[in-house]
Amino acid sequence: MTITRSARGTLTLSADHYASPALFDQERRRVFERSWLCAGHASELPRSGSFLRVDLADESLIVVRDGQGTLRAFFNVCRHRGTQLCWEERGDAGAALVCPYHAWVYGLDGALVAAPNMTGEGDPPLDKSRYALVPAPLAVWDGFLFVSLDPDPEPFESARAMLLGKFDAWRLAELRSVERKVYEVDANWKLFFENYSECYHCPVAHPALNRLTPFMGSQSDLDDGPVVGGPMFLRPEAESLTTTGRACAPPLGDVSGDDLRRVYYYTIFPNLFLSVHPDYVLTHRIEPLRCDRTRIVSDWFFDPRAIAEPGFDPGPAVDFWHTTNEQDWELCRRAQLGIRSRAYQPGPYGGLESHSAAFVRDYRRSMGQTE
Ligand code: FES
Ligand code: FE
Numbered sequence: 001m002t003i004t005r006s007a008r009g010t011l012t013l014s015a016d017h018y019a020s021p022a023l024f025d026q027e028r029r030r031v032f033e034r035s036w037l038c039a040g041h042a043s044e045l046p047r048s049g050s051f052l053r054v055d056l057a058d059e060s061l062i063v064v065r066d067g068q069g070t071l072r073a074f075f076n077v078c079r080h081r082g083t084q085l086c087w088e089e090r091g092d093a094g095a096a097l098v099c100p101y102h103a104w105v106y107g108l109d110g111a112l113v114a115a116p117n118m119t120g121e122g123d124p125p126l127d128k129s130r131y132a133l134v135p136a137p138l139a140v141w142d143g144f145l146f147v148s149l150d151p152d153p154e155p156f157e158s159a160r161a162m163l164l165g166k167f168d169a170w171r172l173a174e175l176r177s178v179e180r181k182v183y184e185v186d187a188n189w190k191l192f193f194e195n196y197s198e199c200y201h202c203p204v205a206h207p208a209l210n211r212l213t214p215f216m217g218s219q220s221d222l223d224d225g226p227v228v229g230g231p232m233f234l235r236p237e238a239e240s241l242t243t244t245g246r247a248c249a250p251p252l253g254d255v256s257g258d259d260l261r262r263v264y265y266y267t268i269f270p271n272l273f274l275s276v277h278p279d280y281v282l283t284h285r286i287e288p289l290r291c292d293r294t295r296i297v298s299d300w301f302f303d304p305r306a307i308a309e310p311g312f313d314p315g316p317a318v319d320f321w322h323t324t325n326e327q328d329w330e331l332c333r334r335a336q337l338g339i340r341s342r343a344y345q346p347g348p349y350g351g352l353e354s355h356s357a358a359f360v361r362d363y364r365r366s367m368g369q370t371e
Pocket of ligand 2: 205328
């Protein structure tokens with residue numbers, strides 16, 4: 001469904017939203033500790049014992065695949081003296097998670113199975129059942145892993161109901177990332193949402209992107225709430241967003257018809273951007289580090305059958321978006337610098353920025369601010 005685009009009179013946020021450590025702290029409590037947060041993709045955990053670590057909102061979590069193939073999330077905290085258990089970003093723990101400090105051993109289900117040499121002469125034996133790893137809620141949507149720091153969150157299926165079934169044709173769960181790039185940029189995390197959510201800046205900032213998908217051709221199919229976005233339309237001669245304009249792989253899954261001519265963009269509040277092309281999917285995971293610094297993890301996902309083909313080359317897709325990313329990060333850096341000035345005051349969003357305005361409204365709701 002196409003929605004008429006309007007910013008509904010929304011203004012940009014005040015300067016303290018981008019520069020105040022106290023407000024950044026409030027965001028941690030009101031936004032990040034209460035929302036489902038994307039932690040990665042199930043394909044990063046191919047076998048029993050595979051784990052990944054994700055650091056978000058001043059917490060560190062681990063996601064691990066247990067002996068039955070079930071994915072589980074735990075706080076990355078040893079129950080002995082609190083040391084972080086997993087230091088690597090990803091890896092293979094084998095049959096158990098072993099703390100690097102005093103070698104307490106946890107099963108892949110989080111149970112403490114051994115605490116070597118703990119019991120002194122005359123001490124009662126350690127009651128291991130009291131010292132399991134602390135679990136965190138985990139949801140898997142189309143292969144993407146979402147964790148929650150809230151022990152009793154609204155179920156993902158109702159909190160993000162608008163996502164269910166929406167991308168079935170692309171079979172996102174089957175995809176694998178062939179390239180990851182990690183960026184750190186001196187700008188507040190919200191500036192990346194505001195920037196990603198509009199192509200008003202494309203003719204000026206991204207001439208190559210604008211040649212393949214002209215900026216006036218953007219639409220909206222979700223324009224309010226935690227998931228916002230819609231399609232943009234490829235010019236007749238373009239197959240995908242790459243440096244050549246040609247696709248890097250056959251269409252994903254069951255993609256057909258109009259979807260072969262579209263690139264879909266969505267923000268999933270508060271830390272994921274999903275860019276769905278006919279032949280690949282690009283994700284950006286947003287990790288706020290400080291009020292004025294953000295880490296962005298970008299992944300390029302393809303179908304494993306295309307990856308296995310001789311001559312498969314994702315380079316034109318990776319290069320295209322790496323260049324575009326760098327252009328965007330500079331815009332965000334410059335926005336951060338300008339907003340710091342005493343001359344800055346909230347400004348108006350235009351119709352082409354309706355998704356940026358929707359982000360600001362949803363953010364305000366999450367923060368308990370009146371719109
Ligand atoms: Fe983990 Fe001691 S802190 S075993
Ligand atoms: Fe951009």
